Amino acid sequence: MVLIDERELPRVPYQGMNMVHERELKILNRLYAALEEGQEESVIDELLDEFLRDVEEHFSYEEDLMRKSHFFAYECHHGEHNRVREELRAVKERWQKNRDIKELKDYFEKVFKPWISEHILTMDTVTAQWIARIMGGIGVL
Ligand SMILES: [Fe+2]
Ligand SMILES: [Fe+2]
Numbered sequence: 001m002v003l004i005d006e007r008e009l010p011r012v013p014y015q016g017m018n019m020v021h022e023r024e025l026k027i028l029n030r031l032y033a034a035l036e037e038g039q040e041e042s043v044i045d046e047l048l049d050e051f052l053r054d055v056e057e058h059f060s061y062e063e064d065l066m067r068k069s070h071f072f073a074y075e076c077h078h079g080e081h082n083r084v085r086e087e088l089r090a091v092k093e094r095w096q097k098n099r100d101i102k103e104l105k106d107y108f109e110k111v112f113k114p115w116i117s118e119h120i121l122t123m124d125t126v127t128a129q130w131i132a133r134i135m136g137g138i139g140v141l
Contacts, residue, residue, distance in 0.1 A: 009025055012127075012129075020057070020062075027054050056085070
């Protein structure tokens, strides 16, 4: 079972962001599969770290685009990324303390999955529209 099917992932009008989201989805689904299979803790540790590194790259990439394009709602979007950075730090700490696969799986199913779709449909979409307009829909900032 995958956590999020690729076809369910909302698309935004800036291709670079879609590519970053697709990459993250693949890593997230691999992590989720390992949780479902009840893989060893060391395997989950590695996949969780890979996912957390990818989230940081994803958020930093968008923040860089927003700064370069002088996005009007930078503070709002950046603030939401920071909130999730903190949340994920706490999730990792809980996992290291409790080693509870169900708790970690529940977080991805009940919190992260609905969050990422909602975030892409709202803040990421508005950001992508702004960037696409500035870029004339082509090229790389
Ligand atoms: Fe995003
Ligand atoms: Fe975002």
